[in-house]
Amino acid sequence: MSDSTQPSVLDKAQDAASKLAATVADKLNISGSGDVQAKEGLPVLYIDEKAGSDSTGTGAELSPFATPLAAYQSIHPSPESDANPTGVVTFMVRKPDSVERNEYVELTASAKKKLVKGIELWRKKEAKLAQEGERLAREKKEQEERDAKRREEAKGVVLVDDSSKGEAKRTKLFSVPELVGSRVRLQGWVHRLRPQKTNYFIVLRDGTAFVQCILTGDCIRTIDALDLTVESTIELTGMVNKVKEGQTAPGGVEITVDWWKTVGLAAGGEDAFEGRLRADTDPSIRADLRHLELRGETATSVMRVRAALLRAFRERFHARRVTEVTPPCMVQTSVEGGSTLFEFDYYGAKAYLTQSSQLYLETALPSLGDVYCIQESFRAEKSLTRRHLSEYTHLEAELVFIEFKDLLDHIEGMICEVVDMLLADPVSSEIIKTLNPDFVPPQRPFMRLDYRDAIAYLNEHNITKEDGSQHVIGDDIAEAAERKMTDQINRPIMLIHFPKLLKSFYMKALDSAPDFTESVDVLVPGVGEVVGGSMRISDLQELLAGYKREGIPMEPYYWFTDQRKYGTTEHGGYGLGVERFLAWLLARYTVRECSLYPRWMGRATP
Numbered sequence: 378m379s380d381s382t383q384p385s386v387l388d389k390a391q392d393a394a395s396k397l398a399a400t401v402a403d404k405l406n407i408s409g410s411g412d413v414q415a416k417e418g419l420p421v422l423y424i425d426e427k428a429g430s431d432s433t434g435t436g437a438e439l440s441p442f443a444t445p446l447a448a449y450q451s452i453h454p455s456p457e458s459d460a461n462p463t464g465v466v467t468f469m470v471r472k473p474d475s476v477e478r479n480e481y482v483e484l485t486a487s488a489k490k491k492l493v494k495g496i497e498l499w500r501k502k503e504a505k506l507a508q509e510g511e512r513l514a515r516e517k518k519e520q521e522e523r524d525a526k527r528r529e530e531a532k533g534v535v536l537v538d539d540s541s542k543g544e545a546k547r548t549k550l551f552s553v554p555e556l557v558g559s560r561v562r563l564q565g566w567v568h569r570l571r572p573q574k575t576n577y578f579i580v581l582r583d584g585t586a587f588v589q590c591i592l593t594g595d596c597i598r599t600i601d602a603l604d605l606t607v608e609s610t611i612e613l614t615g616m617v618n619k620v621k622e623g624q625t626a627p628g629g630v631e632i633t634v635d636w637w638k639t640v641g642l643a644a645g646g647e648d649a650f651e652g653r654l655r656a657d658t659d660p661s662i663r664a665d666l667r668h669l670e671l672r673g674e675t676a677t678s679v680m681r682v683r684a685a686l687l688r689a690f691r692e693r694f695h696a697r698r699v700t701e702v703t704p705p706c707m708v709q710t711s712v713e714g715g716s717t718l719f720e721f722d723y724y725g726a727k728a729y730l731t732q733s734s735q736l737y738l739e740t741a742l743p744s745l746g747d748v749y750c751i752q753e754s755f756r757a758e759k760s761l762t763r764r765h766l767s768e769y770t771h772l773e774a775e776l777v778f779i780e781f782k783d784l785l786d787h788i789e790g791m792i793c794e795v796v797d798m799l800l801a802d803p804v805s806s807e808i809i810k811t812l813n814p815d816f817v818p819p820q821r822p823f824m825r826l827d828y829r830d831a832i833a834y835l836n837e838h839n840i841t842k843e844d845g846s847q848h849v850i851g852d853d854i855a856e857a858a859e860r861k862m863t864d865q866i867n868r869p870i871m872l873i874h875f876p877k878l879l880k881s882f883y884m885k886a887l888d889s890a891p892d893f894t895e896s897v898d899v900l901v902p903g904v905g906e907v908v909g910g911s912m913r914i915s916d917l918q919e920l921l922a923g924y925k926r927e928g929i930p931m932e933p934y935y936w937f938t939d940q941r942k943y944g945t946t947e948h949g950g951y952g953l954g955v956e957r958f959l960a961w962l963l964a965r966y967t968v969r970e971c972s973l974y975p976r977w978m979g980r981a982t983p
């Protein structure tokens with residue numbers, strides 16, 4: 378036996394054996410009985426069936442094994458002794474029922490029999506493992522030889538980008554289904570790779586679509602083919618064919634490739650793309666790898682619908698003659714209170730990242746009429762909820778010469794028309810169907826629920842405040858309660874007429890109840906608030922009183938106040954959180970999935 382652990386175990390055992398004569402009598406308290414004697418010269422190993430351990434024991438009296446088999450194995454015995462293990466070791470065993478009496482006794486005849494059986498089984502298992510190991514090593518070696526040979530052969534296989542096969546039209550993947558029967562030239566990323574003996578199936582991705590490509594013959598015998606990995610970029614030429622009856626592929630077509638090459642080989646082995654993001658990858662690692670996650674089908678789909686959504690809103694605004702403007706992000710005034718402002722140093726002065734472009738939109742009304750913007754807003758939210766971001770895309774509109782009812786009708790109309798447009802678009806509707814199969818387009822008119830009736834609803838339905846108490850008029854309806862109510866009602870709700878004290882300085886009071894406002898939140902199932910809007914104070918004195926009530930210094934707002942000085946009008950507007958709207962439409966658990974690179978408390982990378 379060449380195992381380096383053997384001498385130390387044996388040494389210990391022999392050491393123990395030599396001490397045994399002296400200690401056995403004392404320890405076992407059988408002095409003078411003469412019926413237990415360590416056999417001269419044999420190592421002694423201790424086994425305590427209750428307190429010993431086969432994994433950490435050494436066989437010394439203070440560190441016994443749990444079984445005789447482990448004790449025997451520990452001396453790395455030669456097979457000759459298997460039939461008579463007590464010929465090479467003296468096994469001293471303490472039974473569970475003798476712990477109290479601290480008695481070690483020599484292995485009994487029946488236990489020895491059992492041990493011999495155990496040794497037999499162990500040897501068989503060892504032999505099988507050895508055989509298996511040899512087989513695996515042999516197979517590995519054969520595979521390596523085959524690979525080396527294939528590599529050698531592959532060096533001689535050169536594909537020719539041959540124009541004599543006909544012109545290969547360079548095209549993006551989205552138009553491939555319209556080119557059946559033509560030869561095309563494509564570039565993209567290897568989204569999926571299924572190498573088989575005679576074919577490689579590749580799903581190619583270029584950001585516009587996916588296309589299945591089939592490589593055969595010399596195309597799978599090149600060095601590039603041997604090395605190809607998922608997420609590599611490749612270029613290829615080939616014929617566009619319809620897939621055979623009964624088979625499916627994106628767009629119903631596949632490319633029969635006649636030439637291809639790797640453009641950028643993606644990392645393989647331990648660093649391979651597939652290994653970096655798995656279903657069970659920790660969320661914080663997922664967030665670190667957002668740049669890779671964006672290549673996945675779900676993230677791509679969400680981003681695609683996001684783009685379609687913004688396009689649809691722009692289209693509907695254009696149809697209503699609402700003009701797009703781009704207000705500044707760096708500001709020196711707050712819109713929604715100081716607690717969520719991100720402050721920064723602006724050439725020695727205090728400035729903030731904008732919370733809302735509303736005030737600037739209001740100032741554009743006299744020149745452009747109705748206006749909107751799609752702009753990033755920033756909120757230093759201290760909460761890590763699934764619907765709060767620190768930076769989000771804020772779609773805001775401001776409409777002039779309107780009444781509160783017009784504002785509600787406008788918001789409702791925009792939402793319904795945009796949803797209709799997305800459902801009419803084949804790409805978006807397919808994604809909505811896949812990600813949110815239960816989606817039901819909202820029915821007009823939306824339910825309009827007065828804040829005071831909502832408080833009554835919460836109490837009637839036993840939806841309490843966080844502290845378990847009932848809601849009273851004047852309470853802010855917390856996120857959890859709001860969501861419970863919306864999920865129960867299970868359709869979009871326009872929650873209107875919030876108390877003045879809960880809302881911002883600029884909101885117009887209700888004529889009939891001056892403590893309440895002409896304000897609206899649109900709530901949708903699964904998410905809660907997606908839109909917040911209101912009519913604005915048009916009267917100069919009332920606005921000045923609003924600043925005062927909220928403790929806001931009026932000087933920095935001079936440009937906003939001036940709107941009431943130079944031709945005031947009734948007007949109102951709203952802000953829609955694009956990520957929240959998407960989370961509702963696509964049934965995403967959190968708004969974080971709906972932003973390209975989401976920012977939330979503690980996260981501003983990548």
Ligand code: 4AD
Binds near residue numbers: 953
């Ligand atoms: O209700 P909010 O705070 O309203 C305003 O900012 C108004 N000045 C808008 C206006 O009238 N022009 O925000 C409007 C919407 C919310 O309904 C919500 O959808 C979204 O913006 N929102 C957020 N989305 C993600 N993360 C956050 N931290 C958000 N805060 C608000």
